[in-house]
Amino acid sequence: MENFTFYSPTKFAFGKDAENECGALVKEFKGTKALLHYGGGSVIKSGLLDRVKKSLDGQGIPYVELGGVQPNPRDGLVYEGIELCRKEGVDFIIGVGGGSAIDSAKAIALGVPYDGDFWDFFCDKAEAKTAIPTATVLTIAAAGSEGSPNSVITKEEGMVKRGAGSDLIRPVFSILNPALTQTLPPYQTACGATDIMAHVFERYITNTKNVECTDRLCEAILITMINETPKALKNPDDYDARANIMWAGMVAHNNIVGVGREHDWNSHGIEHELSGLYDVAHGAGLAVVMPAWMTYVVDQDVMRFAQSAVRVWGCQMDFQNPKKTALEGIAAFKCFLSSIGMPVTFAELGAKEEDIPVLASNHPVGDGKTGGFVALSKRDIENIYRLAL
Amino acid sequence: MENFTFYSPTKFAFGKDAENECGALVKEFKGTKALLHYGGGSVIKSGLLDRVKKSLDGQGIPYVELGGVQPNPRDGLVYEGIELCRKEGVDFIIGVGGGSAIDSAKAIALGVPYDGDFWDFFCDKAEAKTAIPTATVLTIAAAGSEGSPNSVITKEEGMVKRGAGSDLIRPVFSILNPALTQTLPPYQTACGATDIMAHVFERYITNTKNVECTDRLCEAILITMINETPKALKNPDDYDARANIMWAGMVAHNNIVGVGREHDWNSHGIEHELSGLYDVAHGAGLAVVMPAWMTYVVDQDVMRFAQSAVRVWGCQMDFQNPKKTALEGIAAFKCFLSSIGMPVTFAELGAKEEDIPVLASNHPVGDGKTGGFVALSKRDIENIYRLAL
Numbered sequence: 001m002e003n004f005t006f007y008s009p010t011k012f013a014f015g016k017d018a019e020n021e022c023g024a025l026v027k028e029f030k031g032t033k034a035l036l037h038y039g040g041g042s043v044i045k046s047g048l049l050d051r052v053k054k055s056l057d058g059q060g061i062p063y064v065e066l067g068g069v070q071p072n073p074r075d076g077l078v079y080e081g082i083e084l085c086r087k088e089g090v091d092f093i094i095g096v097g098g099g100s101a102i103d104s105a106k107a108i109a110l111g112v113p114y115d116g117d118f119w120d121f122f123c124d125k126a127e128a129k130t131a132i133p134t135a136t137v138l139t140i141a142a143a144g145s146e147g148s149p150n151s152v153i154t155k156e157e158g159m160v161k162r163g164a165g166s167d168l169i170r171p172v173f174s175i176l177n178p179a180l181t182q183t184l185p186p187y188q189t190a191c192g193a194t195d196i197m198a199h200v201f202e203r204y205i206t207n208t209k210n211v212e213c214t215d216r217l218c219e220a221i222l223i224t225m226i227n228e229t230p231k232a233l234k235n236p237d238d239y240d241a242r243a244n245i246m247w248a249g250m251v252a253h254n255n256i257v258g259v260g261r262e263h264d265w266n267s268h269g270i271e272h273e274l275s276g277l278y279d280v281a282h283g284a285g286l287a288v289v290m291p292a293w294m295t296y297v298v299d300q301d302v303m304r305f306a307q308s309a310v311r312v313w314g315c316q317m318d319f320q321n322p323k324k325t326a327l328e329g330i331a332a333f334k335c336f337l338s339s340i341g342m343p344v345t346f347a348e349l350g351a352k353e354e355d356i357p358v359l360a361s362n363h364p365v366g367d368g369k370t371g372g373f374v375a376l377s378k379r380d381i382e383n384i385y386r387l388a389l
Numbered sequence: 390m391e392n393f394t395f396y397s398p399t400k401f402a403f404g405k406d407a408e409n410e411c412g413a414l415v416k417e418f419k420g421t422k423a424l425l426h427y428g429g430g431s432v433i434k435s436g437l438l439d440r441v442k443k444s445l446d447g448q449g450i451p452y453v454e455l456g457g458v459q460p461n462p463r464d465g466l467v468y469e470g471i472e473l474c475r476k477e478g479v480d481f482i483i484g485v486g487g488g489s490a491i492d493s494a495k496a497i498a499l500g501v502p503y504d505g506d507f508w509d510f511f512c513d514k515a516e517a518k519t520a521i522p523t524a525t526v527l528t529i530a531a532a533g534s535e536g537s538p539n540s541v542i543t544k545e546e547g548m549v550k551r552g553a554g555s556d557l558i559r560p561v562f563s564i565l566n567p568a569l570t571q572t573l574p575p576y577q578t579a580c581g582a583t584d585i586m587a588h589v590f591e592r593y594i595t596n597t598k599n600v601e602c603t604d605r606l607c608e609a610i611l612i613t614m615i616n617e618t619p620k621a622l623k624n625p626d627d628y629d630a631r632a633n634i635m636w637a638g639m640v641a642h643n644n645i646v647g648v649g650r651e652h653d654w655n656s657h658g659i660e661h662e663l664s665g666l667y668d669v670a671h672g673a674g675l676a677v678v679m680p681a682w683m684t685y686v687v688d689q690d691v692m693r694f695a696q697s698a699v700r701v702w703g704c705q706m707d708f709q710n711p712k713k714t715a716l717e718g719i720a721a722f723k724c725f726l727s728s729i730g731m732p733v734t735f736a737e738l739g740a741k742e743e744d745i746p747v748l749a750s751n752h753p754v755g756d757g758k759t760g761g762f763v764a765l766s767k768r769d770i771e772n773i774y775r776l777a778l
Binding site: 001002003004005006007008009010011012013014015016018178209210211212213214216217219220221223224227228239240241243244247248251256259260 | 390391392393394395396397398399400401402403404405407567598599600601602603605606608609610612613616617628629630632633636637640645648649
């Protein structure tokens with residue numbers, strides 16, 4: 001096992017009507033004026049935003065608003081948010097929505113106290129020294145941003161998607177009310193589930209040996225997703241299924257299932273180019289990329305994939321031919337993704353074979369190699385896209 | 390699933406030589422003068438205390454020392470520590486050792502800023518409003534106190550063992566170096582493993598339905614302990630086995646495996662009287678109590694025990710007779726405890742049948758009933774002790 005630091009200081013208020021605690025929590029964490037940052041109409045139509053405002057009003061906490069966050073959130077709105085916060089003296093940011101609203105909120109939190117361009121943090125030009133506190137009211141189980149130190153923003157110029165990470169933007173609190181996810185369309189539910197499972201697999205497929213505790217925790221979350229996602233799709237109002245998925249989504253990405261080992265994250269990198277170019281849902285892109293990536297790298301550690309096949313997918317171990325078991329596990333993953341309505345090929349996603357060279361060129365690997373489970377060159381990345389055709 | 394709050398703000402520095410980060414971490418968390426609080430000679434003999442001191446010196450952080458914490462830590466030393474901290478102007482407490490040193494440190498942290506008797510917090514006479522920050526350097530994987538909001542102290546008068554809980558005494562940081570546990574005698578290693586497994590079972594055996602995510606996380610930790618404990622006993626220097634156990638011990642008790650459901654905790658309550666009266670190791674007492682308790686309450690939910698038998702212990706499900714499977718699981722647990730050198734009967738523990746009425750009388754249940762999975766009367770508790778004969 002490798003040395004690690006684990007730090008997840010976020011306070012999670014989880015359950016029915018939890019959004020009504022928002023005002024009290026802002027007060028507990030010393031916020032005096034808040035920015036409510038959100039996307040489109042759904043948080044307004046559902047009445048969620050009004051309930052959050054009422055909760056802030058109840059505690060006498062003033063706020064300003066900035067809506068309009070898009071999926072794959074853009075830098076333009078982040079600049080707007082930074083300016084608004086400075087002008088209004090905001091000292092607390094609340095992202096209301098899914099990963100996009102939260103990531104945008106985190107980027108604003110980094111930018112407000114920073115003299116330079118906030119994009120510096122997203123292209124490794126600067127490391128954050130301070131940020132204003134961020135909190136979340138989550139409406140989609142997917143990105144795990146409610147418990148993570150990460151933010152992913154798309155630069156409008158060239159549609160380049162990049163991430164930043166710092167403990168400073170771990171939310172001080174996150175409100176998770178599973179009932180809010182009951183109105184999600186099936187496609188979004190499934191995209192979220194795929195993203196959650198991908199967050200686990202990026203940590204699970206590792207070259208580090210003998211991290212039994214983390215392995216078992218990864219498998220616990222994967223099995224939970226396999227059992228609960230179909231329930232939520234069959235009966236969207238199944239509160240318990242929604243609750244298990246929503247909590248699994250947090251656990252999958254606050255890194256409790258990733259400590260003590262190398263991670264991979266190549267599938268996320270390869271997917272970012274897809275959703276950057278075609279503006280498709282991140283989860284849908286992952287459903288296309290991840291099984292292809294697994295198939296491409298399976299020989300690096302057949303027994304690890306066989307372990308996952310047996311423990312997660314319930315395959316029978318073929319002791320004479322472990323690779324057969326390993327491939328059965330990957331096939332079971334792909335089959336599961338199809339069964340929940342995800343695209344698993346370029347064609348199903350609406351991506352084009354002729355764009356593959358561009359996609360591979362967009363990947364920041366350049367002429368070098370990525371890190372992770374298997375270091376990949378631009379050529380490898382092209383091959384993985386082709387496996388996904 | 391039930392509503393819940395999950396809050397585990399402790400920063401964990403995990404790995405080889407992690408104790409050398411102690412000074413920097415005290416500084417990060419704004420400590421200016423520390424109390425080093427520990428037990429007997431082992432932390433001195435091993436050189437650990439010197440390394441911690443050197444790390445504090447390196448950051449220019451002054452400290453005072455108070456050793457002498459006993460297993461089942463006593464109120465007397467807590468009073469002494471409170472007085473010392475007040476006299477010396479200590480604003481940061483570092484428990485160096487196992488659960489006893491840490492629990493004693495937490496009790497001191499509660500007592501220093503409190504006008505009344507710190508025992509008020511342990512007999513529900515007062516709720517803590519403030520505490521000075523506590524940190525830990527852990528030497529035994531067992532109590533989980535390094536990530537928990539709890540402290541258990543024994544009042545010397547009458548040897549009464551009671552607990553207090555508050556987020557104020559969650560450690561601000563905890564240093565976990567698995568190599569420090571390599572010198573533990575096998576009996577202590579096994580006692581610790583039993584305590585860890587008990588922390589999970591107290592959360593796993595619940596009447597709350599449909600908390601799949603928490604169930605699976607519980608099972609992950611139990612399986613980890615079943616696989617790793619024998620490795621650590623066979624080869625005490627197996628760093629990875631020690632690391633998996635040490636991390637599992639934290640995960641088992643910071644409540645990530647307990648959210649969204651009712652807990653039990655009757656076995657801990659029943660055990661506290663055993664270790665209170667006989668001054669035996671808490672883990673050894675639990676090894677005697679827990680299988681007896683399970684046998685006594687199995688009919689409350691046969692399928693839950695069968696689930697544990699199949700998923701955790703690898704039993705074959707008897708679909709015609711689930712209770713047979715449930716009992717096989719309990720037998721497997723008892724057999725496992727014996728295999729790692731734990732006592733599983735009163736006789737093996739050195740407890741006496743004739744003391745059973747006294748033990749049951751000491752339990753704070755009085756003429757009422759406990760809560761939990763099955764509410765127990767004094768009579769039930771006597772019956773459980775008898776099942777453990």
